[in-house]
Amino acid sequence: MLTLKDLRGTAVSSLTLSPDSELLPRAGTDITGTTDAVAPILQEVRTRGTAAMMDFAERFDGVRPSALRVPAEVLAEAAAALDPQIREALETAIARTREVHSAQLPAASVITPGPDARVTNRWVPMARVGLYVPGGQAVYPSSVVMNVVPAQVAGVESLVIASPPQKDSGGWPHPTILAAAHLLGVDEVYAAGGAQAIAMLAYGARSEAGELDCPPVSFITGPGNIFVATAKRAVQGAVGIDSEAGPTEIMVLADETAPAHLIAADLISQAEHDELAAAVLVTPSESLAQRVIEHVETRAAVTKHAERVRSSLTGSQSAVLVVDDLDAAIAVANAYGAEHLEIMTGDDARVAERITEAGAIFVGPYTPVSLGDYCAGSNHILPTGGAARYSSGLNVTAFMRSQQVVHYGREGLGMVSAHVRRLADEEGLPAHGDAVDARFG
Structure with a gap:
C-alpha cells in the first residue's frame, strides 16, 4: 500500500536536498488548472451578489x-x-x-532613539x-474553533463565518458548525461554500434591491478544496488571505x-481526510519501515473510509523513506517542511x-x-506543500497589523535634520530635505 523508497547511499543533507527534489513525495496538484473555472464564479458574485450566491448554492x-445569512434562532x-x-x-x-x-498577543513598545524623539510599536486588530x-x-466544527479563537483574542470586532449549505440541514450549514459558532458568540454566519463564498467575503453581496446582505471583509482565513484555494489566490490584493x-x-x-x-x-x-492527503514516514530503520507497512495494510483494510485511505496511501504523495541515519532523516524532514x-x-x-x-x-x-x-x-490551520519554509500556522498576529507611531519634537528633529538633508540629496530627492529645513527656516 505504501511505497518504500530506499534512499540509503543517497547524498541527503540540508544543503543538497531541495524542497522540490524528486526524492520527496509530493501531491501533484496545481491550482492554476482551476483558474478558468473559478474566474466566472467570482465575476458572477461580484456583479449579481446574493442572487448569484443562491444560484451557485443550488448548482454546487x-x-x-431560504436566506443567505443564517437566522439567529437557527x-x-x-x-x-x-x-x-x-x-x-x-x-x-x-x-x-x-x-x-x-x-501569542504581542506587546506594544515605546522607543526613544534620542532626546525629544519617540517611536511606538503597536499592534492593531483588523x-x-x-x-x-x-x-x-x-x-x-474544530475549524470554527481554530479560525474564531485567535481572531477573538486579537480583538477583531466583526467576525463572519461562511460554510456550505447542506441538503440534509434545510439549506443551512451543518448544525454542529452552527452550534460551534453560537458557543463562540459568532452570530454572523452565511450559508455559502466554495469559490462563491470567497467571492462573497472579498467583494460583499447585495440583494437585487441593492441592500448589502453581506459587507466585504478585510481578511479571509480557513482551508478548503482546490476551488477555494484558487479563489483565495484570485482575490488576494482586494483582501488579505x-x-x-x-x-x-x-x-x-x-x-x-x-x-x-x-x-x-x-x-x-x-489519509482519511482526502484522496490527495500525504502520509510519509522517514526513518533510518528498514525493520521499522517494514513493520509500519504491515500495520498500515492491516488497519487500512478495516477503517471506515478504506477506499479514501487506500487512494491517499497509494498516491505519489505518500511513501516510506529509508535513509542512512538520523541526521539524514532530519535533513529530509527540514527539506519537506511538513504541515504536521x-x-x-x-x-x-x-x-x-x-x-x-x-x-x-x-x-x-x-x-x-x-x-x-x-x-x-x-x-x-497550518501551511502545506512545503510552505512552512516561509509561513506560519494561523495565529493571533495573523489578525493584527503592526503600526509605528512616530513623534519627534523640535529638538529631536533638529538632532537628525542634517542627516536627513544629506541622505535626501544623495538619493536625488531634495524636496525631502526641504520639508525638514522648512521647520527651522
Missing part, C-alpha cells in the same frame, strides 16, 4: 437556502440540540485554544474578518525505537530542536496529530 450544493436551536458530550468536547477545545493563543469553514467530505491551503499532510520522523502500530494509526488518520511533523525517536527533544521547517511539531508517542486537530490548544 444541491440546495437553495444558531441558537443548533446549540440547544447539540449532544452534551460534543458540547463538552467543543468547550474543552475552545478553552485550551484560547489559553494557548492568548499567550476590523472585519471572514472565516471559511469547509463542509465537503467531513464536518469541521492566510494561505492557499493544499491537501493535508503528515510526516513521521522515527527510529527503531518507535512503535510501528502507532505510526500506522497516525498515517491513516491523515511527528517525532518518535530515542531522543525526541533533541531531534525536535533540530527541526526548523514544519507547520507544527508533535513530539513523542503520546502526541498524535489528531490531538492537535482538536484539543492540544495549538492551531490546526
Whole structure:
C-alpha cells in the first residue's frame, strides 16, 4: 500500500536536498488548472451578489437556502440540540485554544532613539474578518474553533463565518458548525461554500434591491478544496488571505525505537481526510519501515473510509523513506517542511530542536496529530506543500497589523535634520530635505 523508497547511499543533507527534489513525495496538484473555472464564479458574485450566491448554492450544493445569512434562532436551536458530550468536547477545545493563543498577543513598545524623539510599536486588530469553514467530505466544527479563537483574542470586532449549505440541514450549514459558532458568540454566519463564498467575503453581496446582505471583509482565513484555494489566490490584493491551503499532510520522523502500530494509526488518520492527503514516514530503520507497512495494510483494510485511505496511501504523495541515519532523516524532514511533523525517536527533544521547517511539531508517542486537530490548544490551520519554509500556522498576529507611531519634537528633529538633508540629496530627492529645513527656516 505504501511505497518504500530506499534512499540509503543517497547524498541527503540540508544543503543538497531541495524542497522540490524528486526524492520527496509530493501531491501533484496545481491550482492554476482551476483558474478558468473559478474566474466566472467570482465575476458572477461580484456583479449579481446574493442572487448569484443562491444560484451557485443550488448548482454546487444541491440546495437553495431560504436566506443567505443564517437566522439567529437557527444558531441558537443548533446549540440547544447539540449532544452534551460534543458540547463538552467543543468547550474543552475552545478553552485550551484560547489559553494557548492568548499567550501569542504581542506587546506594544515605546522607543526613544534620542532626546525629544519617540517611536511606538503597536499592534492593531483588523476590523472585519471572514472565516471559511469547509463542509465537503467531513464536518469541521474544530475549524470554527481554530479560525474564531485567535481572531477573538486579537480583538477583531466583526467576525463572519461562511460554510456550505447542506441538503440534509434545510439549506443551512451543518448544525454542529452552527452550534460551534453560537458557543463562540459568532452570530454572523452565511450559508455559502466554495469559490462563491470567497467571492462573497472579498467583494460583499447585495440583494437585487441593492441592500448589502453581506459587507466585504478585510481578511479571509480557513482551508478548503482546490476551488477555494484558487479563489483565495484570485482575490488576494482586494483582501488579505492566510494561505492557499493544499491537501493535508503528515510526516513521521522515527527510529527503531518507535512503535510501528502507532505510526500506522497516525498515517491513516491523515489519509482519511482526502484522496490527495500525504502520509510519509522517514526513518533510518528498514525493520521499522517494514513493520509500519504491515500495520498500515492491516488497519487500512478495516477503517471506515478504506477506499479514501487506500487512494491517499497509494498516491505519489505518500511513501516510506529509508535513509542512512538520523541526521539524514532530519535533513529530509527540514527539506519537506511538513504541515504536521511527528517525532518518535530515542531522543525526541533533541531531534525536535533540530527541526526548523514544519507547520507544527508533535513530539513523542503520546502526541498524535489528531490531538492537535482538536484539543492540544495549538492551531490546526497550518501551511502545506512545503510552505512552512516561509509561513506560519494561523495565529493571533495573523489578525493584527503592526503600526509605528512616530513623534519627534523640535529638538529631536533638529538632532537628525542634517542627516536627513544629506541622505535626501544623495538619493536625488531634495524636496525631502526641504520639508525638514522648512521647520527651522
